[in-house]
Amino acid sequence: QVQLVESGGGLVQAxxxxxxxxxASGRTFSSYAMGWFRQxxxxxxxxxxxxxxxxxxxxxxxxxxxxxxISRDNAKDxxxxxxxxxxxxxxxxxxxxxxxxxxxxxTPSNVxxxxxxxxxxxxx
Numbered sequence: 001q002v003q004l005v006e007s008g009g010g011l012v013q014a015x016x017x018x019x020x021x022x023x024a025s026g027r028t029f030s031s032y033a034m035g036w037f038r039q040x041x042x043x044x045x046x047x048x049x050x051x052x053x054x055x056x057x058x059x060x061x062x063x064x065x066x067x068x069x070i071s072r073d074n075a076k077d078x079x080x081x082x083x084x085x086x087x088x089x090x091x092x093x094x095x096x097x098x099x100x101x102x103x104x105x106x107t108p109s110n111v112x113x114x115x116x117x118x119x120x121x122x123x124x
Contacts, residue, residue: 009119016086022078032053034097035070035111068081088122
């Protein structure tokens, strides 16, 4: 099974940018579709974005489409999330995920492995 470790979270002002990384180890990274989810205090974990095994197709939740970009480097076993034009409502713990399911339909119930999460706080 793959192990996932996120990094890159922090405090940023509204309108700013952050880049999250997720380093994978263990089982072959390229055999998994990958995704990002987030969870704000008192709310359920929600889907943010996902990407196919090769990186050829990417999918986004409506609130982040056009502002966030998911990418992966299979040679480095690393997943990324570039977040631009950040809003206060983007504040959450962001989780990296690995799944053998179709990434177009990634949900918390079909994720095989989670990272430990990284906090993103956007101030006004």
